[in-house]
Amino acid sequence: xxxxxxxxxxxxxxxxxxxxxxxxxxxxxxxxxxxxxxxxxxxxxxxxxxxxxxxxxxxxxxxxxxxxxxxxxxxxxxxxxxxxxxxxxxxxxxxxxxxxxxxxxxxxxxxxxxxxxxxxxxxxxxxxxxxxxxxxxxxxxxxxxxxxxxxxxxxxxxxxxxxxxxxxxxxxxxxxxxxxxxxxxxxxxxxxxxxxxxxxxxxxxxxxxxxxxxxxxxxxxxxxxxxxxxxxxxxxxxxxxxxxxxxxxxxxxxxxxxxxxxxxxxxxxxxxxxxxxxxxxxxxxxxxxxxxxxxxxxxxxxxxxxxxxxxxxxxxxxxxxxxxxxxxxxxxxxxxxxxxxxxxxxxxxxxxxxxxxxxxxxxxxxxxxxxxxxxxxxxxxxxxxxxxxxxxxxxxxxxxxxxxxxxxxxxxxxxxxxxxxxxxxxxxxx
Ligand SMILES: *Cc1c(COP(=O)(O)O)cnc(C)c1O
Numbered sequence: 001x002x003x004x005x006x007x008x009x010x011x012x013x014x015x016x017x018x019x020x021x022x023x024x025x026x027x028x029x030x031x032x033x034x035x036x037x038x039x040x041x042x043x044x045x046x047x048x049x050x051x052x053x054x055x056x057x058x059x060x061x062x063x064x065x066x067x068x069x070x071x072x073x074x075x076x077x078x079x080x081x082x083x084x085x086x087x088x089x090x091x092x093x094x095x096x097x098x099x100x101x102x103x104x105x106x107x108x109x110x111x112x113x114x115x116x117x118x119x120x121x122x123x124x125x126x127x128x129x130x131x132x133x134x135x136x137x138x139x140x141x142x143x144x145x146x147x148x149x150x151x152x153x154x155x156x157x158x159x160x161x162x163x164x165x166x167x168x169x170x171x172x173x174x175x176x177x178x179x180x181x182x183x184x185x186x187x188x189x190x191x192x193x194x195x196x197x198x199x200x201x202x203x204x205x206x207x208x209x210x211x212x213x214x215x216x217x218x219x220x221x222x223x224x225x226x227x228x229x230x231x232x233x234x235x236x237x238x239x240x241x242x243x244x245x246x247x248x249x250x251x252x253x254x255x256x257x258x259x260x261x262x263x264x265x266x267x268x269x270x271x272x273x274x275x276x277x278x279x280x281x282x283x284x285x286x287x288x289x290x291x292x293x294x295x296x297x298x299x300x301x302x303x304x305x306x307x308x309x310x311x312x313x314x315x316x317x318x319x320x321x322x323x324x325x326x327x328x329x330x331x332x333x334x335x336x337x338x339x340x341x342x343x344x345x346x347x348x349x350x351x352x353x354x355x356x357x358x359x360x361x362x363x364x365x366x367x368x369x370x371x372x373x374x375x376x377x378x379x380x381x382x383x384x385x386x387x388x389x390x391x392x393x394x395x396x397x398x399x400x401x402x403x404x405x406x407x408x409x410x411x412x413x414x415x416x417x418x419x420x421x422x423x424x425x426x427x428x429x430x
Contacts, residue, residue, distance in 0.1 A: 001026060001408075001411075002023075004408060004411075005022060005023070005026065005411075008411075008412055008415055009022070012415065012416060012419055014415075014419065015422075017422075018418070018419065018422045021310065021313045021314065021418075021422075022310065022415055022418075024313065025306060025309040025310040025313055026306070026411075028309050028322065029302070029305045029306040029308075029309045029322060032305050032322065032323055033302055033305070036298055036301045036302055036305070037298065039220075039221070039222065039223055039294075039298075040220075040294045040295060040297065040298035041294075042223050043220040043223065043293075043294035043297075044294040044295065046084060047080075047084055047290060047291060047293070047294065048291075049083075050079075050080045050083040050084050051080060051287075051291065053083060054076050054079045054080050054083065055076070056076055056080065056287065059072070059073070060072060060073035060076045060077070060283060060287065061073060061283050061284040061287055061288075062283065062284070063278065063279035063280045063281055063282055063283045063284075064278045064279055064280075065278045065280065066278055067276045067278065068276055068277045068278030068279060069275065069276070071277075071278065071279055073279055073283040073287075074092075074093075074277065074279045074283065077092050077283060077286055077287060077290075078090045078091060078092050080287075080290065081242075081252055081254055081290075082254060084225070084290075085225050085227050085228075085234065085254040085255075086225065086227050086228040087227050087234075087254035087255050087256075087260070088255070088256050088257040088260070089254070089255070089256070089257040089260040089261070090252060090253065090254035090255075090260065091252065091253050091254075091260060091263070091264055091267065091274055092238070092250065092251075092252040092286065093250055093251065093252070093267065093277050094248075094249050094250045094277070094279060094280065094282035094286075095250075095267065095277055096238075096250055096251030096252070096253075096267065097249070097251070098237055098239075098251060099127075099214075099216045099235070099236060099237030099240065099251060100125075100127040100128065100131070100367060101251060102235035102236060102237065102251035102252065102253055103128055103131065103214055103235050104131045104266075105235075105253065105263045105264075105266040105267045106212055106233060106235050106253055106259075106263045107131060107132075107141060107175075107177075107212075108141070108266045109259075109262035109263035109264070109265055109266040110174070110175055110210060110212070110233075110259060110262055110263070111141065111144075111146045111174065111175060112146075112174075113144045113145045113146065114145055114146070115146050115147070115174050115175070116146070116147040116148070116149060116171060116172070116173055116174075117146065117147075117148055117149075117173055117174065117175040117176065117177060118148075118149045118150070118151065118167060118168075118173045118175070118176045118177065119148065119149070119150045119151070119176075119177045119178075119179070120150075120151045120159055120160070120164055120176055120177070120178055120198065121153055121159075121177075121178045121179045121180075121187075121190060122150065122151075122152045122153050122179075122185060122187055123150060123152075123185065124150075124177065124179055124183075124214075125179055125183040125184070125214065125216075126183070126184060126367060126368045126369060126370075126392070127367035127368065128179075128214070129369075130367050132148045149167065149171075149173075151163045151164060151167065153187050153188075153190075157187045157188035157190075158194065159190075159194065159197070159198045159201075161198070161201060164198070164201065164202065164205075165201075165205060168202070168205045168206045168209070169205065172206075173206065173209050174208070174209065174210060175209065175210045175211075175212055176202060176209050176210070176211050176212065177212050177213075177214070178190065178195065178198070178211065178212070178213050178214070178226075178231075179213075179214040179216075180195065180213055180214060180215055180216070180217075180218040180226065180327060180328060181214070181216055181217040181218055181327075181328040181330055182319075182328070182330065182332070184391065184392050184398075184400065186319070186332075186334075186396065186398070188319065188320065188324075189217075189218075189320075189326075189327045189328045189330065190327060191222070191325060191327045192222045192224045192225070192226065192229055192327060193229075195213065195226050195229055195230070195231065196229035196230055199211055199229060199230025199231055200230060203230065210232045210233065210259060211230065211231045211232050211233075212231070212232065212233050212234070212235075213226040213231045213233070213234045213235075214234075214235060214236075215234040215235060215236040216235075216236050216237055216240055217236075217240055217241060217328040217329050217330055217384075217402065218236070218241070218327055218328045219236060219240070219241035219242045219293065219297070220241055220242070220293055220294045220297045221241070221297060221301065221326055221327050221328055221329060222327055227254065227255060231255070232255050232256050232259055233253065233254070233255030233256060233259045233260065233263070234253070234254050234255060235251065235252065235253045235254075235263075236251065236252055237250075237251050238250035238251055238252065238286060238289070239380055239382060239383040239384065239385065240329075240383075240384055240385050241293055241296075241297050241300075241329065241385055242289070242290055242293050243285075243286065243289040243290070243293070243383075243385060244288070244289030244290060244291065244292040244293035244295075244296045244385065245289065245292075245296050245379075245380070245383065245385045245386055245403075245405045246285040246286075246288050246289030246292065247282075247285045247286045247289040247290075247380075248281065248282065248285050248380060249282070249380075250282060250286060260274075261273060261274065296385060296405055297329060297385075298407075299404050299405060299406055299407045299410070300329040300385065300402065300403050300404045300410070301326060301329060302407040302410070303331075303387070303403075303404040303407050303409075303410025303411065303414070304326070304329060304330070304331035304401065304402070304410075305322055306407075306410065306411055306414060307331050307333070307401055307410065307414040308320060308321060308322040308331055308333075309322040310414050310415070310418050311333045311414075311418065311421070314418055314421050314422055314425070315425065316333050316334060316335065316421070317333075317334040318331065318332065318333050318334070319331075319332040319334065319398075320332075329385075329402045329403060330400055330401075330402045331400070331401045331402060332398045332399070332400055332401075333398065333399045333401060334396050334397070334398045335396075335397045335398065335399055335421075336395075336396050336397055337397055338393060338397050340397065340420075340421065340424065341373060341391055341393070341397040341398075341399055342360075342361075342362070342373060343420045343421075343424075344389065344399045344417050344420065344421070345360045345373050345374070345375035345389050345390070345391075345399065346359055346360060346375070346420075347413070347416045347417035347419070347420050348375045348376070348387070348388075348389045348401070348413045348416070348417055349375035349376070349377060350416065351387075351409070351412055351413035351416050351417075352375075352376060352377025352378070352387065352413075353377055353379075353409075354377035354378065354379065355377035356377055358377075360373055360374060360375040361373065362393045368392065370392040370393055370394045371392070371393045372390060372391065372392050372393070373390060373391060373393060374388065374389070374390040375388060375389045375390070376388030376389065376390075376403075383403070384402055384403050385402075385403045385405075386403050386404070386405055387401075387402075387403050387404040387405070387409055387410055387413055388401075388402060388403050389401045389402075389417075399417075401414075
């Protein structure tokens with residue numbers, strides 16, 4: 001890689017000291033790439049087999065219009081998702097507008113007025129809190145008299161088995177919610193092995209309880225997915241991992257047939273539920289994006305590992321640390337300073353293929369309480385399987401870096417962001 005690194009070092013006028021750190025980071029992270037490639041290969045083969053088994057064909061790539069009756073492209077895509085996730089049923093739709101929407105239709109589909117549901121991975125993702133509501137805000141679960149309880153992970157970011165057992169014995173929970181990726185929190189993301197253990201544990205105490213996993217950012221990072229280790233239903237976004245950077249929009253829900261159907265009643269309407277939705281121009285990029293997704297996830301993971309290595313060498317705490325086992329593509333870099341977070345985002349923005357000339361600013365976004373700063377000059381608006389960085393403007397001012405269609409692009413952006421931090425450090429020690 002030194003040809004390319006040399007160019008960057010020249011262009012950015014990097015000092016000898018920082019240059020050394022860059023080369024060390026490249027060498028050290030390379031050692032960790034073997035395992036990433038193993039997993040990518042495994043998942044690529046799994047996806048290829050699902051395409052072949054379901055006889056995907058050129059005709060399926062063209063979308064339908066109107067009601068979308070008999071859209072065999074949509075149906076085949078859903079069969080493929082079903083097989084990959086080892087589910088009984090999947091819906092993969094362009095009219096699921098985001099990850100939040102996918103999560104919402106599951107919760108509204110499966111919970112009834114008077115129900116309580118339980119989160120066991122700490123406070124849910126910011127936008128999910130808006131769905132849950134606090135004081136019967138219009139449209140929220142709270143307005144329907146659906147109650148939410150929450151158990152934090154332990155200090156070590158593991159499930160609190162004792163608390164879970166206590167609550168499950170105390171109260172009836174029709175649904176338990178687990179968020180695999182850490183979101184904007186300081187805890188770690190949850191490994192498939194740990195999801196497996198907790199699913200077994202929950203089913204022993206309360207076999208009726210539905211286990212629902214927010215799978216956003218987790219797809220194809222490990223060799224197994226949540227349903228094959230005991231979860232009942234999962235949801236995620238196609239402008240994250242499974243869209244492979246090509247899917248133009250969309251989300252998915254997969255799991256037990258009965259539960260996925262209930263979610264589909266909320267997506268459309270009872271009676272028409274999963275049988276309508278014209279795919280328009282959705283199918284081609286959804287198929288192709290899924291096919292290349294393991295490769296893109298591999299690029300993103302290599303970029304994340306390089307970034308984690310580089311920024312820890314620059315003296316920042318990173319989560320996960322470079323050689324920690326990963327279950328999602330998100331790389332946290334704890335900056336502890338609002339100005340640094342802004343400058344970090346600015347450096348990443350200026351490294352992007354599109355909109356490299358604009359400066360990101362923190363602003364209020366629908367679904368978020370704190371102002372959020374986001375950077376990413378992406379081909380698909382808001383796509384975070386493409387290189388992007390974001391973070392809420394709150395302590396400890398963590399930059400959440402994720403995605404990257406090209407590992408080399410992530411390397412460049414990380415070096416550029418690192419330069420800002422490195423120069424700050426040199427200045428402050430003068
Ligand atoms: C991105 C994300 C969501 C929400 O997805 P949107 O597409 O932004 O609505 C929910 N949960 C987690 C863990 C996420 O990473």
